[in-house]
Amino acid sequence: MNLNDTAEQAAFRLEVQQFLRDKLPRRLADKVRTGRRLGKADMEEWHAILNERGWLATHWPREWGGTGWDVVERHIFEEEAALAYAPRILPFGINMLGPVLLKFGTDAQKRHWLPRILDGTDWWCQGYSEPGAGSDLAGLKTSAVRDGDHYVVNGQKTWTTLAQYADMIFCLVRTDNSGKKQDGISFLLIDMRSPGIEVRPIRLLDGEAEVNEVFFTDVRVPVENLVGEENQGWTIAKYLLTYERTNIAGVGASQAALEQLKAVARTQRRGGRALIDDPLFAARLARVEIDLANMATTNLRVIAAAAGGGAPGAESSMLKIKGTIIRQEITDLYRRAFGAHARPFVEEALEDGWNEEPIGPDEAAPAAAGYFNNRKLSIFGGSNEIQKGIITKAILGL
Amino acid sequence: MIAETLRRFVADELPIDARNKAAYGERGHDPAAWARLAELGIAGALFPEDAGGFGGHGFDIAVLFEELGRGLVVEPFLGSLMAGRALAVTGDHDRLAAIVAGETIVAFAHDEAGADEVADIAVRADRAGDGWRIEGTKIVVPHGEAAGLLLVTARTAGEAGERDGVSLFLVDPSDPGVTRRGYTNIDGGRSADIGFDAAPATLVGGEGAGAAAIEAATDAGLLALSAEALGAMEVVRDLTLDYLRTRQQFGVAIGKFQALQHRMADLLLEIEQARSAVINAAAAFDEPTSSARSRALAAAKYTAGRIGRMVAEEAVQLHGGIGMTWELPLSHYAKRLVMIDHQLGDEDHHLARYIALGRDAQGS
Numbered sequence: 001m002n003l004n005d006t007a008e009q010a011a012f013r014l015e016v017q018q019f020l021r022d023k024l025p026r027r028l029a030d031k032v033r034t035g036r037r038l039g040k041a042d043m044e045e046w047h048a049i050l051n052e053r054g055w056l057a058t059h060w061p062r063e064w065g066g067t068g069w070d071v072v073e074r075h076i077f078e079e080e081a082a083l084a085y086a087p088r089i090l091p092f093g094i095n096m097l098g099p100v101l102l103k104f105g106t107d108a109q110k111r112h113w114l115p116r117i118l119d120g121t122d123w124w125c126q127g128y129s130e131p132g133a134g135s136d137l138a139g140l141k142t143s144a145v146r147d148g149d150h151y152v153v154n155g156q157k158t159w160t161t162l163a164q165y166a167d168m169i170f171c172l173v174r175t176d177n178s179g180k181k182q183d184g185i186s187f188l189l190i191d192m193r194s195p196g197i198e199v200r201p202i203r204l205l206d207g208e209a210e211v212n213e214v215f216f217t218d219v220r221v222p223v224e225n226l227v228g229e230e231n232q233g234w235t236i237a238k239y240l241l242t243y244e245r246t247n248i249a250g251v252g253a254s255q256a257a258l259e260q261l262k263a264v265a266r267t268q269r270r271g272g273r274a275l276i277d278d279p280l281f282a283a284r285l286a287r288v289e290i291d292l293a294n295m296a297t298t299n300l301r302v303i304a305a306a307a308g309g310g311a312p313g314a315e316s317s318m319l320k321i322k323g324t325i326i327r328q329e330i331t332d333l334y335r336r337a338f339g340a341h342a343r344p345f346v347e348e349a350l351e352d353g354w355n356e357e358p359i360g361p362d363e364a365a366p367a368a369a370g371y372f373n374n375r376k377l378s379i380f381g382g383s384n385e386i387q388k389g390i391i392t393k394a395i396l397g398l
Numbered sequence: 399m400i401a402e403t404l405r406r407f408v409a410d411e412l413p414i415d416a417r418n419k420a421a422y423g424e425r426g427h428d429p430a431a432w433a434r435l436a437e438l439g440i441a442g443a444l445f446p447e448d449a450g451g452f453g454g455h456g457f458d459i460a461v462l463f464e465e466l467g468r469g470l471v472v473e474p475f476l477g478s479l480m481a482g483r484a485l486a487v488t489g490d491h492d493r494l495a496a497i498v499a500g501e502t503i504v505a506f507a508h509d510e511a512g513a514d515e516v517a518d519i520a521v522r523a524d525r526a527g528d529g530w531r532i533e534g535t536k537i538v539v540p541h542g543e544a545a546g547l548l549l550v551t552a553r554t555a556g557e558a559g560e561r562d563g564v565s566l567f568l569v570d571p572s573d574p575g576v577t578r579r580g581y582t583n584i585d586g587g588r589s590a591d592i593g594f595d596a597a598p599a600t601l602v603g604g605e606g607a608g609a610a611a612i613e614a615a616t617d618a619g620l621l622a623l624s625a626e627a628l629g630a631m632e633v634v635r636d637l638t639l640d641y642l643r644t645r646q647q648f649g650v651a652i653g654k655f656q657a658l659q660h661r662m663a664d665l666l667l668e669i670e671q672a673r674s675a676v677i678n679a680a681a682a683f684d685e686p687t688s689s690a691r692s693r694a695l696a697a698a699k700y701t702a703g704r705i706g707r708m709v710a711e712e713a714v715q716l717h718g719g720i721g722m723t724w725e726l727p728l729s730h731y732a733k734r735l736v737m738i739d740h741q742l743g744d745e746d747h748h749l750a751r752y753i754a755l756g757r758d759a760q761g762s
Contacts, residue, residue: 271747
């Protein structure tokens with residue numbers, strides 16, 4: 001297969017690079033590069049910049065304000081953006097709900113919600129997992145009972161990322177208990193300002209509160225907020241997952257993180273020389289670099305298959321597993337690189353407005369927290385164990 | 399027996415909520431608990447009788463620190479152990495008695511940026527009148543703020559990396575020449591980067607002959623941290639096993655899935671390997687200095703680093719999202735396990751040391 005860009009693709013890549021040079025704020029790129037925390041305003045700022053250029057919704061057709069890009073163009077854009085340390089596009093509205101509405105939504109729903117996703121009117125979050133339904137997602141219990149022209153929702157969602165900022169949540173809810181558990185699920189759009197909704201932050205091991213519990217008590221949701229048919233939610237959820245898992249390999253982001261790691265390893269010292277020249281550390285670095293180069297090509301092979309008309313299915317499970325392992329290994333080496341100075345944890349140093357002298361090297365502050373926080377990569381979006389189960393069934397036929 | 403006393407004390411007085419409150423609080427430990435532990439005479443187990451204690455063998459240290467690991471205790475025992483072992487070598491028995499009795503919190507201020515061997519000391523001490531003055535910076539000194547006394551390693555002659563010319567000094571941290579920048583560690587407790595600007599210092603032991611004392615301190619610290627890691631691993635194993643037995647998904651306890659069973663089995667056998675490494679190190683600790691002894695200590699710390707990371711990561715993964723929450727004790731154990739590898743040299747450092755020591759032994 002050809003790993004090089006065609007002339008058109010090469011020109012497109014240059015265009016993307018030029019755009020990133022011109023428009024990506026240095027302040028945001030520095031935060032991403034060094035692992036400092038992005039605030040709501042940071043994420044909204046980057047969305048607005050992309051939207052102005054018409055490059056926010058890379059999965060959407062042009063008629064709805066998307067880019068209309070093919071899978072290769074999307075890949076080039078994602079790769080270049082990651083290499084430039086651009087913030088990631090928040091997936092919930094753009095990459096998850098958008099494609100669902102385009103496929104299953106009514107015209108009225110598309111006309112109402114899609115523009116609001118693009119211009120940032122609505123910040124969306126994803127209401128899938130529940131305390132008793134994690135890997136076993138179809139076991140979800142949050143119920144929606146029809147009452148006139150409303151559904152009445154009761155139950156609890158958890159691990160809801162950035163729900164504290166959200167205006168809206170798309171939820172999987174149970175509308176039928178009579179048959180197979182997958183057959184009684186519906187897909188509902190719920191206003192987070194509705195009476196009866198309570199958001200409680202979950203504090204993670206690094207002190208960050210990026211995920212939440214969301215409680216629903218007699219929350220009334222207009223029936224026009226049902227997407228697709230009642231009890232069609234599982235089909236929609238599976239469709240959404242194929243989008244959740246696009247760019248799941250995170251090749252560009254890992255390449256960028258590897259560059260940052262090498263930069264640090266060149267300045268940190270061990271045994272009287274630069275860390276990057278320490279044989280054991282160099283071996284660790286080389287292993288992950290080779291693994292990443294291999295995965296980059298695996299990723300291109302999957303993309304090539306998709307561009308040729310095939311749909312990425314279980315292959316995305318391979319990419320998710322390998323991609324998260326590689327990324328986690330890089331975060332592991334990053335914390336190692338700082339030695340004793342990985343241990344101090346000054347949370348304020350990760351936020352805006354911290355002007356004190358760094359403790360140890362400037363980049364050390366988020367290293368350990370980033371390592372611990374990124375343990376989530378192999379857990380969320382379908383844990384790596386679930387992905388292996390998919391490979392076992394879908395590819396191996398066991 | 400002292401381990402049993404400590405275990406009871408931790409269960410009664412330092413359960414995880416109290417531990418976390420102290421560990422992530424302003425002082426980074428619980429002074430009242432520390433005082434009670436002193437009353438119980440716990441630190442005495444770390445020292446032999448001629449140093450005022452009632453233990454001091456490798457297994458005494460290992461058993462005690464394993465218990466501290468089980469309880470995720472952040473009280474300043476490591477500083478007592480390391481400074482105390484160094485002072486035992488230099489023969490400063492008055493100071494030592496106060497440390498053994500737990501009356502003084504002492505910090506062993508040795509590590510420097512970019513340093514990894516015992517003799518990698520750039521902080522300098524120079525004569526001033528009939529005393530000494532210290533200049534330079536020590537990093538990530540455990541309980542460096544809470545300490546009422548600092549035992550500082552400094553160079554009185556030669557260049558960084560040379561074994562000769564290294565000396566030990568006692569420094570009063572309240573002196574204006576001492577600047578302490580304290581912070582919370584990500585795994586709890588507080589440490590400090592400590593700057594010395596012509597800080598007055600008292601020489602202990604012979605001028606330029608401190609290397610043996612520093613090695614005594616470091617060797618004890620390696621054994622202690624390896625044992626602490628083992629204690630933490632055992633708790634993590636029990637917590638994870640309990641979770642596999644109780645967490646239901648797909649209508650069954652997740653411990654029924656063979657893929658998870660085998661991973662739990664791997665954890666079990668790796669933790670047993672870590673226990674054996676601690677036993678090897680504790681036995682070697684009581685032997686005279688030799689490369690075999692040093693290799694056993696390096697092997698234990700390497701093993702604690704490698705298996706500690708594996709246990710922490712696997713336990714979090716087997717728990718899923720809940721394993722990452724602050725609310726669960728597991729996450730704090732996982733952080734401690736990983737961060738032990740950032741104290742006194744990581745697994746790569748000790749692997750390299752193990753190789754080098756083996757080469758030396760063959761060459762001699």
